[in-house]
Amino acid sequence: MQKFLFLLGSLILGAASKEICYDQLGCFTDSYPFSGNLQRPFALLPQSPQKVSVKFTLYNKVLGTESQVISYASLGQFNPSLKTKFIVHGFIHNGIKDWVIDMKNKILRVENVNVIVVDWSKGNGFPYTQATANTQIVGAEIARLINTMISSQGAKAADFHIIGHSLGSHIAGYAGERVNGLGRITALDPAGPYFENTDPKVRLDPTDAVYVDAIHSDGTANLFLGLGLIQPIGHVDFYPNGGKDQPDCGTTSDKLLNGIFNIAILDVEGVEESLACSHMAAVYFFTDSITSKCKYSGFQCNSKDDFDRGNCMKCSSKGCNRMGYWSSPSNDLGTLYLNTQAPLNNDHYCKQNFKTSLVSNSKDVTGVQARGKFTIFFETSTEMSSVEILDDSNGTFKPESTEIRLVSLNEPLMNPIENLYVFYKKTNNFISSWLYEDKWSFRYIQVLNGDSQTETKFCPTSTLIYTDQTVKFRKC
Numbered sequence: 001m002q003k004f005l006f007l008l009g010s011l012i013l014g015a016a017s018k019e020i021c022y023d024q025l026g027c028f029t030d031s032y033p034f035s036g037n038l039q040r041p042f043a044l045l046p047q048s049p050q051k052v053s054v055k056f057t058l059y060n061k062v063l064g065t066e067s068q069v070i071s072y073a074s075l076g077q078f079n080p081s082l083k084t085k086f087i088v089h090g091f092i093h094n095g096i097k098d099w100v101i102d103m104k105n106k107i108l109r110v111e112n113v114n115v116i117v118v119d120w121s122k123g124n125g126f127p128y129t130q131a132t133a134n135t136q137i138v139g140a141e142i143a144r145l146i147n148t149m150i151s152s153q154g155a156k157a158a159d160f161h162i163i164g165h166s167l168g169s170h171i172a173g174y175a176g177e178r179v180n181g182l183g184r185i186t187a188l189d190p191a192g193p194y195f196e197n198t199d200p201k202v203r204l205d206p207t208d209a210v211y212v213d214a215i216h217s218d219g220t221a222n223l224f225l226g227l228g229l230i231q232p233i234g235h236v237d238f239y240p241n242g243g244k245d246q247p248d249c250g251t252t253s254d255k256l257l258n259g260i261f262n263i264a265i266l267d268v269e270g271v272e273e274s275l276a277c278s279h280m281a282a283v284y285f286f287t288d289s290i291t292s293k294c295k296y297s298g299f300q301c302n303s304k305d306d307f308d309r310g311n312c313m314k315c316s317s318k319g320c321n322r323m324g325y326w327s328s329p330s331n332d333l334g335t336l337y338l339n340t341q342a343p344l345n346n347d348h349y350c351k352q353n354f355k356t357s358l359v360s361n362s363k364d365v366t367g368v369q370a371r372g373k374f375t376i377f378f379e380t381s382t383e384m385s386s387v388e389i390l391d392d393s394n395g396t397f398k399p400e401s402t403e404i405r406l407v408s409l410n411e412p413l414m415n416p417i418e419n420l421y422v423f424y425k426k427t428n429n430f431i432s433s434w435l436y437e438d439k440w441s442f443r444y445i446q447v448l449n450g451d452s453q454t455e456t457k458f459c460p461t462s463t464l465i466y467t468d469q470t471v472k473f474r475k476c
Contacts, residue, residue, distance in 0.1 A: 020045045025140040030133070033199035040194055040202070046133040052123030054141040057095060059104055059115045070116070072148045080153035083161065083183075084114040086142060086175075090166025090191060091131050095119030099283050103163070106290040107325075118142060124167065132194045135167050139174020146179050157181040158210065165283050166191045166227065169204050169214070176208030185234075186327070187214040189282035192229035206235050211329040215286060216243035217343075218278035220251075227279040236333045238323040240285060240340045242304035248342035249277035281343035285350075289324025294350030294412040295451045296323040298336030307337040310406035313355040313450045320453065339408055352412035353450040354378075356390065356405050359443045363399035365463065367437035370397040372427040372467070376407060378447075380415035393427045397440060417447060419474055420458050426467040438467045445473055 017031035028046050035043035046052070058068045058076055068076040078084075085107055087100055094100075095117045104115050123134040142162065149155040161184040162172035169190035176182045187204055195203040206212050212234035219230030219239075230243055245251050289296050297320040301312035315321075321331035323338060340349045356376065360366055374390040374397075390405045397403060422445070426438045441464050448455045459476035 018045055022049055022137070024144060025049060025137065028133075028136050033202050034133075037198070039196060039198045042129070043194075044130050044133045046135075046137045047123060047130065049137055049141065052120055052134050052137045052141075054123075054138055055095065055119040056145060057117045057119065059108060059117070061108065061112055070145075072145055075149065075153065078114055078149065078153065080149060080155035082113050083111070083159040084116060084149075084155070086116045086118055086160070086162040086164075086172075088118045088138070088142070088162060088164040088168030088171050089120075089124075090164070090168045091124055091128065092126075093124070093165075094121035099165075099280070099287065103283070103287045103290070106287060110290055116145075118168075118171075120171075128193065131167060132170075132191075135171045136174050139171045139176075140178060142171065142175040143178035146175065146182070150179075158183040160184075161186065162209075163286070164188065164190075166279065170195055170202075173204030173208040176204075176212075182209040184211045184213070185209040186286065187212070187234060188286055189217045189219075189228035189279050190214060190233060192219065192226055196229035196231060203229075204233050206233070211235055213327045214238065215240065215282040215323060217241075217246055217281040217285070218276075219243045220245060220278075227276060228282070232335055235329060236298075236321055236327065237335050238298050238327075239304070239335065239337050240281070240323065242337070244278070246278040246281040246343050247340070248344050249281065277344060281340075284343045285340060286324045288349050289322070289326060292324075292348060292350050293414070294348070294352060295320075295326075296338065296340075296350050297321070297353070297451050298323050298332070298338045299353075299450065300332055300334055301337040302335075304337060307339070308406060310355045310404040312337060313353065313406075313448050315453055320450065341410055350412065351408040351410060354407040354409075355448040355450065356407050357446040357448075358390070358397075358403045358405065359445070360397055360399055360401050360403070361441040361443045361463075365441045366397075366399045367439065368399075369436055370424070370426070370440040371395070371432075371436045373423075373425045375423045377421050378409075378413060378417045379419040379421070380413050380417055382415055383413050385409050385413060386411065387423075390422070393429070396436075412451075416454070417449075417456060417458075419472055420445065420447065421470050421472050422460075422465060423470040424465045424467055439464045441465065442473075444476065 019027050019029045021027040030043045030045050056070050058070045062077050070076045120138045124131045163186045164172040165188040169187035172185040176185055214234040214237045216239050218226050218228035220226030299312045301307045306312055316332050319331045339351050373392050375387050376390050377387045378385040388407045427433050445458045458473035461472045465471045
């Protein structure tokens with residue numbers, strides 16, 4: 001089928017394929033692989049640089065609360081001795097959106113750098129196909145500016161970091177392929193429509209910078225209104241909450257219903273929130289990571305299900321990598337999973353993860369089997385964690401078995417765990433409750449802190465946990 005569509009697209013577009021060239025930026029085409037394939041049945045040529053009208057706004061500590069519009073001809077207060085961060089928005093956004101300003105401010109709060117906000121809002125509107133074409137112009141403009149900074153000011157390519165959201169991610173890729181040795185590209189939920197499964201020449205890929213890290217938050221198929229892509233495109237790809245529908249964000253049916261409702265009442269912001277909640281989550285996670293005490297540790301894993309089972313909490317000798325601003329090419333690479341809090345109505349989004357291995361005692365101590373609600377909470381020298389559910393009648397505990405559960409805390413613990421407490425309540429299922437013990441016994445519980453990669457063994461202060469009771473476990 002794909003071959004057929006490719007041939008059909010080639011026949012339809014082959015004769016009409018065009019090329020357009022712009023001074024200082026080079027030539028652009030609408031031919032294969034930019035069109036004539038399943039992902040891009042047709043495409044448009046990018047509009048002129050004058051039409052797209054890219055604007056670069058510089059911020060740094062010398063400028064203070066002021067900003068400066070710069071260009072190739074006038075670099076203003078750009079400091080070539082500092083590292084430089086570019087922030088690039090995507091479709092129908094602009095350079096003064098709240099999230100852009102918030103990200104810029106937080107970066108300047110933690111580092112002495114140049115921050116350059118890229119505004120291409122005159123070229124990113126409808127139709128979407130034209131906006132996708134215009135991304136090539138924006139990428140070329142960014143590359144031209146960076147190369148000017150390198151050649152005329154002595155800046156180093158390795159010191160440049162382009163942070164792009166949605167279409168901005170692929171803009172970063174187009175810029176990176178024109179800058180030899182560009183330091184880093186961060187893709188925040190890179191746009192899926194017209195880019196997923198395309199030729200690397202069309203989309204962001206690992207060759208576009210020395211280090212490419214991506215956060216996927218809305219990778220549901222385009223048919224189901226996913227705005228991001230799910231395929232790995234970087235040296236490291238983070239999949240918070242599985243990389244698709246984010247907590248408390250609408251799934252496909254909810255997106256449609258809420259979107260239609262907000263259109264009906266002319267609530268533009270409501271439409272965006274309904275359709276782009278998961279898509280924007282990557283931005284919120286990244287921005288929070290800049291100043292968060294929580295590490296946003298990611299773990300190499302084959303799937304979200306494996307991660308949720310607690311099977312992927314061990315990092316390699318390189319160390320756990322962190323999703324977001326502090327991600328590093330020196331740590332674990334590849335496909336990394338983690339979970340977060342909901343991206344709406346929260347000030348912080350990170351979770352701290354622990355793998356708990358619950359080792360049950362022998363049958364002569366425990367009895368036959370247990371089923372019910374088990375909860376746990378941790379105690380440090382100065383803190384008490386929230387109470388988290390280990391199991392709520394989903395699994396059956398057997399003698400001499402080891403049950404693994406993932407425990408995730410919304411508020412990270414700053415100190416090592418000294419004690420933990422386990423509560424048990426036997427299932428009250430009328431039909432099957434007689435099959436299960438009203439007490440249980442764990443020989444010990446092993447806890448792996450995902451952030452520090454330290455593992456600690458805890459032993460009970462009382463052999464048996466009776467239903468509706470809590471038992472304390474101490475380090476042993």
